[in-house]
Amino acid sequence: MKIAQVAPLTEAVPPKLYGxxxxxxxxxxxQLAELGHEVTLFASxxxxxxxxxxxxxxxxxxxxxxxxxxxxAHIVMLEQVARRSDEFDIVHxxxxxxxxxxxxxxxxxxxxxxxxxxDLPELAPLYEMFDEVPVVSISDSQREPLPHAAYIATxxxxxxxxxxxxxxxxxxxLAFLGRISPEKAPDAAIRIAAAAGILLKxxxxxxxxxxQYFAERIEPMLGAAHVEFIGEIADDxxxxxxxxxxxxxxxxxxxxPFGLVMIEAMACGTPVIAFRNGSVPEVVDNGVTGFxxxxxxxxxxxxxxxxxxxxxxxxxxxxxxFTARRMAEDYLTIYRRLIARGQPLQQAV
Amino acid sequence: MKIAQVAPLTEAVPPKLYGxxxxxxxxxxxQLAELGHEVTLFASxxxxxxxxxxxxxxxxxxxxxxxxxxxxAHIVMLEQVARRSDEFDIVHxxxxxxxxxxxxxxxxxxxxxxxxxxDLPELAPLYEMFDEVPVVSISDSQREPLPHAAYIATxxxxxxxxxxxxxxxxxxxLAFLGRISPEKAPDAAIRIAAAAGILLKxxxxxxxxxxQYFAERIEPMLGAAHVEFIGEIADDxxxxxxxxxxxxxxxxxxxxPFGLVMIEAMACGTPVIAFRNGSVPEVVDNGVTGFxxxxxxxxxxxxxxxxxxxxxxxxxxxxxxFTARRMAEDYLTIYRRLIARGQPLQQAV
Numbered sequence: 001m002k003i004a005q006v007a008p009l010t011e012a013v014p015p016k017l018y019g020x021x022x023x024x025x026x027x028x029x030x031q032l033a034e035l036g037h038e039v040t041l042f043a044s045x046x047x048x049x050x051x052x053x054x055x056x057x058x059x060x061x062x063x064x065x066x067x068x069x070x071x072x073a074h075i076v077m078l079e080q081v082a083r084r085s086d087e088f089d090i091v092h093x094x095x096x097x098x099x100x101x102x103x104x105x106x107x108x109x110x111x112x113x114x115x116x117x118x119d120l121p122e123l124a125p126l127y128e129m130f131d132e133v134p135v136v137s138i139s140d141s142q143r144e145p146l147p148h149a150a151y152i153a154t155x156x157x158x159x160x161x162x163x164x165x166x167x168x169x170x171x172x173x174l175a176f177l178g179r180i181s182p183e184k185a186p187d188a189a190i191r192i193a194a195a196a197g198i199l200l201k202x203x204x205x206x207x208x209x210x211x212q213y214f215a216e217r218i219e220p221m222l223g224a225a226h227v228e229f230i231g232e233i234a235d236d237x238x239x240x241x242x243x244x245x246x247x248x249x250x251x252x253x254x255x256x257p258f259g260l261v262m263i264e265a266m267a268c269g270t271p272v273i274a275f276r277n278g279s280v281p282e283v284v285d286n287g288v289t290g291f292x293x294x295x296x297x298x299x300x301x302x303x304x305x306x307x308x309x310x311x312x313x314x315x316x317x318x319x320x321x322f323t324a325r326r327m328a329e330d331y332l333t334i335y336r337r338l339i340a341r342g343q344p345l346q347q348a349v
Numbered sequence: 350m351k352i353a354q355v356a357p358l359t360e361a362v363p364p365k366l367y368g369x370x371x372x373x374x375x376x377x378x379x380q381l382a383e384l385g386h387e388v389t390l391f392a393s394x395x396x397x398x399x400x401x402x403x404x405x406x407x408x409x410x411x412x413x414x415x416x417x418x419x420x421x422a423h424i425v426m427l428e429q430v431a432r433r434s435d436e437f438d439i440v441h442x443x444x445x446x447x448x449x450x451x452x453x454x455x456x457x458x459x460x461x462x463x464x465x466x467x468d469l470p471e472l473a474p475l476y477e478m479f480d481e482v483p484v485v486s487i488s489d490s491q492r493e494p495l496p497h498a499a500y501i502a503t504x505x506x507x508x509x510x511x512x513x514x515x516x517x518x519x520x521x522x523l524a525f526l527g528r529i530s531p532e533k534a535p536d537a538a539i540r541i542a543a544a545a546g547i548l549l550k551x552x553x554x555x556x557x558x559x560x561q562y563f564a565e566r567i568e569p570m571l572g573a574a575h576v577e578f579i580g581e582i583a584d585d586x587x588x589x590x591x592x593x594x595x596x597x598x599x600x601x602x603x604x605x606p607f608g609l610v611m612i613e614a615m616a617c618g619t620p621v622i623a624f625r626n627g628s629v630p631e632v633v634d635n636g637v638t639g640f641x642x643x644x645x646x647x648x649x650x651x652x653x654x655x656x657x658x659x660x661x662x663x664x665x666x667x668x669x670x671f672t673a674r675r676m677a678e679d680y681l682t683i684y685r686r687l688i689a690r691g692q693p694l695q696q697a698v
Contacts (some may be wrong), residue, residue: 080478098420098424101431102422102451105431105454121415125422129429
């Protein structure tokens with residue numbers, strides 16, 4: 001199958017450090033290429049892929065301090081995709097809604113995976129207008145604020161089976177991995193670890209937009225004896241960080257669309273203690289791959305149950321449900337269905 | 350002629366307060382309607398126009414604090430324009446490049462007026478890609494950083510002939526009108542007025558992005574006896590503010606694309622002392638409608654020559670060169686030329 005993958009240009013594919021969407025696009029693209037498909041990846045020029053890279057911009061926009069307007073580069077990319085669309089059987093967008101009006105006017109079927117939150121007020125009228133664009137949610141929960149988009153499937157994320165190998169939790173600590181932001185609630189993680197009396201290691205990026213939150217709310221808590229803040233870590237440090245942890249704390253304070261770090265922990269055999277919010281009940285099997293809790297007290301109590309879980313079984317659940325191979329096969333089924341529809345969507349407009 | 354005007358949704362058309370692009374779109378749209386054309390204005394629902402208003406969003410986005418993402422609303426608007434494009438002889442975009450890939454795939458000729466600065470690095474590759482989209486610059490100087498776009502004309506801005514009436518400069522003060530920002534250099538205006546020994550009245554908006562600049566650089570200068578800061582003023586206060594001034598100071602510190610306030614002053618018969626930068630030499634007739642100067646000393650010296658200029662003649666130059674009527678007629682000539690090309694541009698792609 002001739003497949004175009006259209007990635008955001010903000011980070012490279014895969015991203016050098018944090019960047020959830022670009023990471024998933026990388027896993028999907030490489031897996032599709034490994035399965036023998038002819039894949040073209042539209043992405044920044046510093047991307048690395050097993051597919052054919054179409055370099056739209058020399059480097060990831062976040063690394064180019066001269067760039068003030070990220071939109072122009074994305075418009076250039078989408079125009080390139082549209083001009084070449086006849087070369088592809090299917091175009092898969094990962095850049096939100098920006099490509100809809102353009103791709104809708106080509107002759108190639110396309111779809112979009114919605115990687116972000118859908119509860120923003122501006123999205124409702126947009127999806128009323130583009131009510132025939134086939135979109136994929138990354139959890140069923142993600143759809144709730146925007147029920148009337150033309151969902152064709154939920155495809156949970158997946159990561160390469162051998163990217164993160166099982167660990168034994170020998171470090172005995174609790175892990176927090178992600179952005180420092182109110183939604184990710186690192187403060188809750190610190191309080192939970194304190195109540196449990198267990199060391200918490202925090203590996204986290206601080207975005208500019210969250211600097212004030214970090215300085216005012218989190219930094220003052222980092223002096224506690226049970227907290228170790230190790231900053232942003234690279235992909236190749238994650239396996240050790242997660243594999244040595246007794247458990248991952250995911251005390252999420254928003255409707256998390258997916259929560260990639262949960263399946264990264266599971267790949268390491270590491271159980272997850274997560275708040276019941278967003279995608280969590282769809283990702284964590286309560287009592288098997290971790291514990292779904294409703295407050296910090298329950299979370300602290302759950303830490304005492306972590307040893308009762310079977311890390312080998314957690315790894316097996318990961319292999320069954322959350323590999324890039326499974327994700328790629330899910331998408332291939334969708335691609336075939338859209339191609340079988342035969343006619344481009346614009347005919348119906 | 351059936352004309353679609355596509356305005357930004359950030360401010361209403363016309364804007365309640367500051368908002369250069371939306372103001373020009375309003376003047377142009379109303380003038381075209383007065384000339385008997387069938388004009389449809391795509392804009393926010395709180396806009397007021399002599400054309401047919403197509404309300405894309407209930408109110409101006411800047412006034413809707415729930416809006417975090419202005420892009421979605423603009424995409425909705427452009428899709429509406431595209432779906433209705435067969436109803437129009439010509440589509441005139443005022444929303445930068447966002448509409449190019451969409452409108453290029455319709456059967457209706459279109460053009461874009463470039464209202465902003467063109468020296469951003471991301472624009473060069475964009476205009477290489479869209480090298481057949483006919484664009485209008487608002488001064489010749491504006492083109493310099495981006496010489497290879499498909500310019501079809503320069504159309505200087507115009508304002509309604511009777512919007513601002515001639516005044517006599519009876520207040521004797523110097524006026525500064527615009528945003529408080531480093532590019533507009535209110536600090537230079539304050540120093541020039543001090544050197545000239547003349548009262549300076551500053552009517553200016555402070556954007557959030559400029560709050561720090563205002564607090565650190567400008568606010569400490571406002572205590573001077575010769576400075577009066579009167580904040581943001583509404584459209585209907587401008588005539589009095591400018592008409593009573595002996596001169597307008599426009600000590601611009603960037604490549605100003607047009608500088609609407611210069612022709613607003615001229616409409617009041619008020620001469621302009623402006624730095625030689627950007628559009629200034631194209632707008633000010635040196636020694637007739639004001640003085641073009643190279644530094645603050647020259648500006649202060651020029652204040653002594655203001656009385657030698659003929660305010661009635663300044664008003665006449667305004668009426669000849671900078672009315673909305675002249676602007677509308679310029680655009681009608683361009684519309685006719687593009688319509689005469691007959692075939693939509695996409696055929697050539």
